[in-house]
Every structure is written in C-alpha cells, then in structure tokens.
Amino acid sequence: MRFQPFWFDEAITQADIEAAASAPHHGALDTQVCIIGGGFTGLWTAITLKKQKPELNIAIIEKDLCGQGASGRNGGAMLTWSSKFASLIKEFGLEQACFLVRQSEQAVHDIKAFTSKHGIECDCRIDGTYYTASNHSQRNAFGPITTLLDQHQLNVWQTLTKAQLQATGSNANLAGIYSPHGGSVQPAKLVRGLMKVAKALGVKVFEHTRYLKHQGQDTLTITTDKGEIRANQLVFAVNAWLPSLLPQFSRSVVLVSSDMAITTPAPEKLAAMRLNHGAPVIDARIFVNYYRTTSSGRLMLGKGGNYFSFNNQVRDTFHRASRYQAILERSFSHFFAHHQLEIDRTWTGPSDRSVSGIPFFGHLNGQANVFYGSGYSGNGVVQSYLGGQILASLLLNQHNDWRHCALVNQTLKQFPVEPFRTAGALMVRNAIRRKESAEDNNMPPHKLDVWLSKLSGSAAKLDPNVKQEYIK
Numbered sequence: 001m002r003f004q005p006f007w008f009d010e011a012i013t014q015a016d017i018e019a020a021a022s023a024p025h026h027g028a029l030d031t032q033v034c035i036i037g038g039g040f041t042g043l044w045t046a047i048t049l050k051k052q053k054p055e056l057n058i059a060i061i062e063k064d065l066c067g068q069g070a071s072g073r074n075g076g077a078m079l080t081w082s083s084k085f086a087s088l089i090k091e092f093g094l095e096q097a098c099f100l101v102r103q104s105e106q107a108v109h110d111i112k113a114f115t116s117k118h119g120i121e122c123d124c125r126i127d128g129t130y131y132t133a134s135n136h137s138q139r140n141a142f143g144p145i146t147t148l149l150d151q152h153q154l155n156v157w158q159t160l161t162k163a164q165l166q167a168t169g170s171n172a173n174l175a176g177i178y179s180p181h182g183g184s185v186q187p188a189k190l191v192r193g194l195m196k197v198a199k200a201l202g203v204k205v206f207e208h209t210r211y212l213k214h215q216g217q218d219t220l221t222i223t224t225d226k227g228e229i230r231a232n233q234l235v236f237a238v239n240a241w242l243p244s245l246l247p248q249f250s251r252s253v254v255l256v257s258s259d260m261a262i263t264t265p266a267p268e269k270l271a272a273m274r275l276n277h278g279a280p281v282i283d284a285r286i287f288v289n290y291y292r293t294t295s296s297g298r299l300m301l302g303k304g305g306n307y308f309s310f311n312n313q314v315r316d317t318f319h320r321a322s323r324y325q326a327i328l329e330r331s332f333s334h335f336f337a338h339h340q341l342e343i344d345r346t347w348t349g350p351s352d353r354s355v356s357g358i359p360f361f362g363h364l365n366g367q368a369n370v371f372y373g374s375g376y377s378g379n380g381v382v383q384s385y386l387g388g389q390i391l392a393s394l395l396l397n398q399h400n401d402w403r404h405c406a407l408v409n410q411t412l413k414q415f416p417v418e419p420f421r422t423a424g425a426l427m428v429r430n431a432i433r434r435k436e437s438a439e440d441n442n443m444p445p446h447k448l449d450v451w452l453s454k455l456s457g458s459a460a461k462l463d464p465n466v467k468q469e470y471i472k
C-alpha cells in the first residue's frame with residue numbers, strides 16, 4: 001500500500017485490505033441512494049438514513065478504502081462552532097448562529113454516545129477543549145467572542161487561572177479558555193467503525209470504486225470505473241475532490257494543507273506535563289498550532305495553512321510525509337522545548353476552505369435528487385455528523401430544522417480565479433508567517449503584514465474580528 005498517514009495505518013488491518021481487494025464489484029446495481037465518498041460525511045449520511053428508513057437501499061462508492069480521505073488522517077480534534085459564533089451571525093443571522101452553535105456542542109456528546117453504543121473503539125475522549133494565547137499578541141483574542149456568546153446565554157467558556165493553564169502542558173500558553181464540549185478521537189478508527197456500522201445496517205459499501213460521471217433526471221445512471229449503477233438519488237460526499245468532480249465549485253473552496261506530526265509513545269513524560277487527557281489545545285493565531293494526546297501516550301501536533309494546491313487539485317504531495325517538517329519542529333519547540341519528545345511520523349492532507357469558513361450543502365444545479373456537502377474548512381470531525389443529519393433530511397425531504405437550516409442551498413461566495421487565487425493565497429500566507437513569527441519573538445509585525453493577514457478572513461479556528469456591532 002502507498003504511504004499512509006499515521007492514524008489510518010494504525011486503524012487498518014491486512015485483513016481489511018485483502019477483504020476490500022477481493023470484494024465483489026457492484027455489477028449491474030439498482031439502488032435508491034448512491035453516495036460517493038466513504039468518509040465521515042458519506043457514512044454519517046448513510047447511517048442516519050438507515051436509522052430513519054431501514055428499508056432504503058443505499059450504496060456507498062469509495063475510490064480508495066473508506067477513511068483514506070480527510071476522515072482517516074485529520075487531527076481528531078472534536079471542536080464546536082462556538083468559537084465561530086461571530087462568523088455564523090455574519091453569514092446567517094443570530095437565530096441560525098445560536099442554533100448551529102448549540103447543535104455542534106450537542107453533536108460532540110452524540111458522537112461519543114454513538115461510539116459507545118456501537119462498540120467503536122476509537123479512543124474518543126470528551127475532555128473538553130482549550131484555546132490558548134501562545135504569545136502576548138494573542139492575549140486579548142478571547143474577550144470579544146466570549147462576551148458575544150455571554151450576551152446570548154451561549155457562553156460555556158471558562159477563563160483559565162494560572163494553575164488551570166498547566167493542564168495545557170506548555171509554559172508557552174500565557175492565557176486561555178476552556179469549554180467542556182469537545183475532545184479528541186482516533187479519526188481513522190472512527191471512520192472504519194462507522195463503515196462497519198453502516199454495513200451492519202444493510203448499506204452496501206464498494207471500496208476501490210471510482211465515480212466517473214452521472215446522467216439522467218428521475219433515474220440517474222452513475223458510471224464508475226467498475227460499471228454502471230442506477231439510482232434515484234445521488235450524494236457527493238467527496239470533500240476535497242468536489243472542485244475536480246464538479247467544476248462549478250472550483251472557486252467555492254481553496255485546498256490548503258494541514259500538516260501533522262506525532263511523537264513516539266512517552267506516557268510518563270506526558271503525565272508529568274499534565275497532558276494525560278483528551279482535550280485538544282489550540283492557539284489563537286490564524287495558522288493555528290493545535291495538539292492533543294492519545295491514550296497510548298503519544299502527542300500529535302498539527303499546523304494549518306502551508307501548501308496551497310494550484311487549481312484545487314488533490315495532488316500526490318497530499319499523500320506523502322509532510323514537506324513542512326521544519327515548521328512542525330519549530331512549533332514543537334515553541335510549546336515543548338525542554339521535553340525531548342521524538343517525532344515518529346509526519347503526514348499531511350487537504351482541507352477544503354470555503355470563503356466563510358463554514359460548510360455548505362444543497363441540491364446540485366437545483367436538481368431535486370442530486371445533493372452535495374462540503375467546505376468544512378478544517379472543522380469537520382464533529383460538523384460532518386451534522387452534515388449527515390442535513391443530507392439525510394434533504395434526501396428524505398423532511399421539513400425539519402436541518403432541511404431548512406441556513407447551511408442548505410447557500411449562495412456561495414467565490415475565491416478569485418487562478419492564477420490570482422494561489423498567488424494571492426501565497427502572498428497572504430507569507431505575510432501571516434512573518435507576522436506570527438514577529439509576534440512569537442515579541443517584536444512588532446510590519447504594518448503591511450498585519451494588513452495582508454486580515455485578508456485571510458475566516459481562516460482561524462477562533463473568530464479574530466468580532467464586529468463591535470454584534471456586541472450590545
């Protein structure tokens with residue numbers, strides 16, 4: 001098998017590989033629902049549909065093995081939308097923003113309950129989330145968003161005392177806030193577990209099967225590299241591959257890498273650092289540093305905003321070790337300089353950043369029986385569970401809160417065309433790097449870099465610019 005990210009490698013067995021290689025092809029299949037993509041979105045959609053309508057025939061086609069996309073290689077940080085409350089208000093208004101924040105918080109606990117009920121062993125630990133200031137310039141990052149949440153009775157964040165801050169395991173964290181809604185998971189074990197649950201519910205899963213094209217209106221003919229499938233409804237749950245498959249989305253997202261490193265097991269060291277919990281720690285910069293531990297005593301650190309893929313192609317560079325090891329090592333030393341942790345592996349993957357930083361779902365070209373869901377913008381572990389609810393409501397045409405929520409059939413804002421998109425993204429990326437490096441060294445950043453950084457919009461995990469007009 002080609003290079004595998006750490007989590008997927010840990011989750012997959014030789015038996016899984018052989019079973020997928022020798023599984024029968026779909027043949028001349030007639031099904032009610034065909035889902036393209038065997039990641040979190042496709043699998044949660046199938047499971048939600050089956051739980052509500054067990055008699056529905058559902059097939060999932062996945063070009064590789066289920067979980068070989070973003071779902072089996074992400075940071076496994078289970079985050080809510082509470083830190084994006086201002087962005088949600090800006091995009092969708094207050095009522096929808098409150099709804100989405102509450103639902104994302106509940107989803108964390110729903111996922112945990114689901115894994116427990118179905119015996120999915122995926123190291124799912126709901127120990128909360130920390131956002132921290134990892135240099136002086138970030139110290140005031142939390143006030144505006146927590147004040148805004150407070151005013152709408154949504155604030156679950158507690159300001160950390162110096163003693164509580166020690167639970168983040170690093171003296172680089174100068175201040176921080178904590179929410180009990182959040183945690184971490186071994187994402188590849190979760191996605192492989194979801195696949196098994198889906199199969200047990202009667203969903204037909206065809207791995208190593210690539211969607212090529214589809215045609216038709218009421219009855220759709222889907223052409224794959226193994227033949228044809230006839231279906232009444234079709235779902236694109238393909239995440240980073242959406243712009244290559246459906247060019248109308250080519251300007252709706254930017255594919256940017258998140259790069260990850262994981263240490264060899266060092267449970268005693270982590271315990272001594274007070275890092276023997278499952279809460280992710282995320283700093284308040286635009287290109288976040290985030291880290292979390294595993295129950296086996298490894299420490300994983302991730303960093304967003306490195307490689308921008310020209311023309312939004314999922315290139316081979318996403319299927320190798322990270323080319324940004326030096327940046328990852330710098331982040332490790334920023335947080336853990338004195339702990340002599342040894343990096344075991346690095347990997348990377350494409351995040352599908354939308355202009356708003358929020359995902360989108362809907363009917364493709366207004367066609368009633370073809371659906372899409374994408375644009376999680378690096379916040380998808382919890383949100384793809386909600387994506388599954390949304391897509392299932394759309395497919396079943398249910399008149400519920402999900403069917404009518406603001407994430408459905410949005411008018412999507414567009415990034416510039418190429419080559420301006422990538423050129424602009426690199427210019428802004430480099431300005432952010434210079435600004436954040438200056439701030440880490442307690443130096444004033446160049447004014448031009450500060451100005452250019454603001455063009456990154458909603459790229460941070462914590463809303464950086466909470467408009468005063470939102471705060472009463």
Ligand SMILES: Cc1cc2nc3c(=O)[nH]c(=O)nc-3n(C[C@H](O)[C@H](O)[C@H](O)COP(=O)(O)OP(=O)(O)OC[C@H]3O[C@@H](n4cnc5c(N)ncnc54)[C@H](O)[C@@H]3O)c2cc1C
Nearest residue numbers: 037039040041063069070071074075077211239349380381
């Ligand atoms: C490196 C990285 C780190 C991240 N870290 C975090 C994090 O810590 N917390 C968080 O909340 N989110 C994180 N995310 C985001 C999160 O992983 C994603 O939002 C989420 O996994 C999306 O799930 P999905 O099912 O939509 O996409 P995927 O898991 O990518 O599934 C899409 C599937 O479609 C398949 N596919 C594509 N084209 C075809 C085709 N033609 N035919 C058949 N199948 C096809 C792909 O092979 C893939 O398996 C991260 C993402 C990356 C890349």
